[in-house]
Each structure stands twice: as C-alpha cells, then as structure tokens.
Amino acid sequence: MTDPAVPIRTRRKRQARGEERIREIVRAAAVVFAERGPEAATTNAIAAEAGISPGSLYQFFSSKADIARALSEHYAAELSGVRQTIMDVGQGTSIEASIDAVVGPLVAFSLAHPGFKALFARSDLPADMRDAVAPVQQAMHQTVATLIARFMTERDPADVDRIATVAIQIVRGMMPLIIEAPDPATRDALTAELRTALAGYLTRA
C-alpha cells in the first residue's frame, strides 16, 4: 500500500493568454451581471460578451458561482484602495466626517463598477452564489465594524457587530436607488439622504 511516488500530475503553469482570458471573462461577467442581474446572467451571455465560446469559459471556471466568486474577489481587490483611504481618516474625526469619507467613494465606486451592486446589494442571492461571495461580504463587514468601533470604544463587540450589520443594510437599501437615479441631481439628493440616515442611526445606536 505504501506508494512511494504517485505522480499526480500537477497542472502546468497557466499561459499568459490564459490569464488574459480570465481577466476578460471577469470583465464580461461584470457587464452581464449588471445588465441582467445575478440569476438572469447566463454563462453563454458572459462567454459571448467576452468574445469566446462557452467551452472556453469552462476551461477557466467550473461554474457560474465560481465566476461570481472571482468577480467578488476582483471587487474586493479594487476596493482595498478605497478602504485604505477611508481607514486613514484621523482617529479623532466625527461620525459625520467619517460617514462622508465612506459614502462618497462608495457611491463613486458603485457607479464606476455596475456589477458591484448586482452582487453585493442583494441579501437573497441563490444559495451557491451567496456561498461564493460570502467570504468577501464578511471581509467588508469586518472593515465596517472596525471603523464603527472607533466611535464606540466602550461598546460590547457584539453590539458593534450588530450596528455594523444595520449600517450595511441601510447602505444596501439605498444603493440601488442611488445608482439608478434618473439624473445627477436626484442622485446627489439621495446620496445626501443616505448620509443623513447613517448619521441619524449611528448617533443614536
């Protein structure tokens, strides 16, 4: 039974064009997710948008949920810059100032990345996709909780956690309205309302 050398062939390194294809598929997935929503986004449509065949798509991803996972991780990476900026606001700033530091960039990011809303604004994704994006969602929750904890140094961590959850849900509720606002003035007004709602909640929570 002792098997000295089972040469389970390790996959040879991915080629440069493979990496490029993956990037192209993730980009296409963002477009299709944004246009049709997570359940109506078909793998064939993603392949078409990427300019490749369905077979090639499955050369790099094992399932639609796997594509969603890659897309969510892509957004997490893109957001890390934003997160750094946010975390850099001084420890002594007011709740309102911190909210301003978060809301503006987040709205800008959502506008620039239309697929982001499709993946993160919904709390009831199909099970397989929800599982796929859960790690990134939890990381975002952690970031928000850390930020909120600065203003609630005396509070129980469980309280801070709950407050972070509520704040995220408020953002989730408002973001679709903001993104799909018919004109910039409406968008700005709704963004201001989001700031008001967050400030109102967090100063009372």
Added chain:
Amino acid sequence: MTDPAVPIRTRRKRQARGEERIREIVRAAAVVFAERGPEAATTNAIAAEAGISPGSLYQFFSSKADIARALSEHYAAELSGVRQTIMDVGQGTSIEASIDAVVGPLVAFSLAHPGFKALFARSDLPADMRDAVAPVQQAMHQTVATLIARFMTERDPADVDRIATVAIQIVRGMMPLIIEAPDPATRDALTAELRTALAGYLTRA
C-alpha cells in the same frame, strides 16, 4: 361591414369552487414564493402546493406574474386593517410613537405572512413581476408619505415623497434580517435597531 349584433359571449359567472381554487392558489403561491423566492418559485410547484394540476392553475391565472399580482393585492387587502390602525394614532403624537405604531404591526405581519417579504422587500424583481406589483407598491408608498407628512407640514410634497422612499428602503433593508433572525431575542434587537434607524433618519431629514 356594419355588424348589428356581435354576440361576444360574456363569460358566465365564476362558480363557488372556482373562487375557492383561486384562494387556494394564492395561498400556495405565498408558501412557494416564501420558500424559494420570486424567480425560483415555479408555477408547477405552486400548483402542486395547491393540490391541483398545472392546467387548472392556468384556468384562473394567465401567467406567473398574474399570480404575483393577485398575491400582492391579497396582501394589500390584509394590510388595510393594519393601515387603518396606524392612521388612527392621534395627529399629535411624536415621531417616535408613530414609528412604534408602524414597526411593530409591520414586523408581526411580515412574520405571519412569509410571502410578503419575498414580493415587497426586493427592489429588483424581474420586469413582469415588478410591473404586476407596482400598483400595490405605489399605494403603500402613498400611505407612508401621508403618515410622514403629518410631521412635516411645512415641507414640499416632493421632499416628503423622497423621505418616504428612503424610509421604505430602510425598512426593506432591515426586514429580511428581522424575519430570518435565528432567535426571538435577536429579532427583537434588530427590530429595535430598525426603530432607531427610522427615528434617527426622520428626525434629521
């Protein structure tokens, strides 16, 4: 060409068992929508839950969106009692008291009617269903705006409208968490957070 008497046969009156079937189908739809969500809820599953054949279902409803419409109207009717109670709170009560008068019954209603959340908590239903439930959604918006207007007698109606929209989105964001809370204590805590969020927003808006 002049046709003096085109006897377009007017459909004979629906029988009592037909009315009963319709009630049964709507009830079944609520169950299936709650269990699977609006897009995964299949008409065959609704028929099975109602204990009838797919063909019989289409005897009474022309499409899945048509069933969603009937369900949303059913909820609107069920909610009219709640609305009456809410509207009866005195004109002079505080914002907080009014919020309490709304949130408690609304959470209770959502818990007692699991399909309600599936239809009303989502802002991105498939187009045909969204159109089907739009009238009821608008009626609910009107009710909320009327209630809010009591505290904002000086405000422009457009402002009141926008504030009502934001308040509804806050509720929409929180309701899934409240309904799916793992235990009653968590549910009560989240319901309290919803009250806090609404009070915080409305006193600042």
Added chain:
DNA sequence: TAAATATACGAGTATCTACTCGTATATTTC
C-alpha cells in the same frame, strides 16, 4: 524536433420551466 499540455471551439445533452391542448366531468341555464 517531438511529446505533453494549455487553450479554443461550438454543437450537443440533460434538465428545467412556463405554458398549452385535447379531453373528461361538474354545474348552471333554459
């Protein structure tokens, strides 16, 4: 250069879903 493997294709498959249709029975109307 030759073997090995990554990339690429796209028609095809199994499965699912909204909805139909031919047919049969229950109820109402006259």
Added chain:
DNA sequence: GAAATATACGAGTAGATACTCGTATATTTA
C-alpha cells in the same frame, strides 16, 4: 333533461440554460 360552459386533468411542447465532449491548434518542455 339537454345545451352550454366552468372546472379539472396531466402529458406534452417550445424554449432556455448550465455545462460537456470530441476535436483541433498554440505553446511549452525536454
């Protein structure tokens, strides 16, 4: 009681979708 119609059935249809498979080419490794 008989014609007309509402109710009921459930196998069947057309269309869609996630994913596969046989095959062919490009690239890398030795």
